[in-house]
Structure formats: structure tokens, C-alpha cells
Amino acid sequence: DQQVKQNSPSLSVQEGRISILNCDYTNSMFDYFLWYKKYPAEGPTFLISISSIKDKNEDGRFTVFLNKSAKHLSLHIVPSQPGDSAVYFCAAKAAGNKLTFGGGTRVLVKP
């Protein structure tokens, strides 16, 4: 039973437009959420995070929104750039430092 789900396996967007990636979770004990970006043949790299006590965190072109009542978070990329083409993983933390990851969403930004 996946506790963190990314229901869209892929997303295609035009350069300059907004990319919206979604993530749902089931464990109410998760208190911290992260997004990772992964290029082919590389390890995932940290992108942005949010604590469960907040509902929004912004870093440049990247914004993460958290809706605790819906157990849903989203990542907005504005404007999308070709270099953003990658696989994005949502992750959640409960007790300890262990992260539970979603299945990933492959983003393709078309020039």
C-alpha cells in the first residue's frame, strides 16, 4: 500500500508555461515533505521542501503548496524551462529521518 502517490506518471508542457505536479499521501503522521528532481543516470537531487505547519513555500521558480486536510501537495514550476525536463519525486517524512517516496512524474518541457 503506497503511502505517497503521484498519480500522473508523465506531464508535457510548453516552455514558459506553468508545470503543476501533484502528490497525495495517506499517513497523517507525515510532518515534512520534499520534492526531488532526477536526471537520467544521476541520483535524485533536493529541490524544495515544506513543513506540515506551513501551506506554501517558494524558492525562485518553484513553489510547493500543502493542503493537510486533503493530504495533498503540489509543485508549481513557473515559468517552465527545457532544463526542467526530468523525473520529479515527492517524498514525505514521519518519525525519524526516513523518507517515503512517490512513484515519480516525468516532465517534458517542449521548446
Added chain:
Amino acid sequence: NAGVTQTPKFRVLKTGQSMTLLCAQDMNHEYMYWYRQDPGMGLRLIHYSVGEGTTAKGEVPDGYNVSRLKKQNFLLGLESAAPSQTSVYFCASSSVNLYGYTFGSGTRLTVV
């Protein structure tokens, strides 16, 4: 500034063979992890360690063993490889006070 280094990067094993994947980090991180990545399944935790000499099971530990004899190294062993262990393996480390992980570049393992 190496971060997390995994060796080897690629390996092909025959069913029943054994091997060890090595992970080394130079950031003095307390915590280390082994994940496997499979299509559509994301990253699933195999084993982890919260300090030198400690190990614990993750979500999918069967068929794997680990050791953390030195703080900077975390070894993942496959005693008798099976085709179901064909995957990309990622090692990661983190400090006590930060929740973000630093990942290695992965080991692509094929068991035939």
C-alpha cells in the same frame, strides 16, 4: 567535493551469484540509506543506518544484508541474486538535523 560515491556503476550478475555494493560519503553524515528504484514504484527503502555499527530494515529488506562498520561507508550485499533484484540502487546520506538526503549516482544491476 565528492558527496556520496557508489561503486560499481553497472553490474550484471547470474542468478545465485553474490555481490556487494559500496557506498561512501565524505560529509560526516550520521544516517545512511539504501533504496531501489523500479519503474512506477518510485524509490523504496531497503535498509538504513542511524550510526556506525547500526543497521535496520526498511520497506523491502528481503534478500539483502547491510553493514556499517565505518561511519563513512555503508555496504549492501546480495547473497544469492535473483532476477527480481534487477533494479537501480541508490545510496543516500543525511545529517541528524537536516531532512534532505544527498544521493549517489546509482548502481544499475541486472540479474540474468
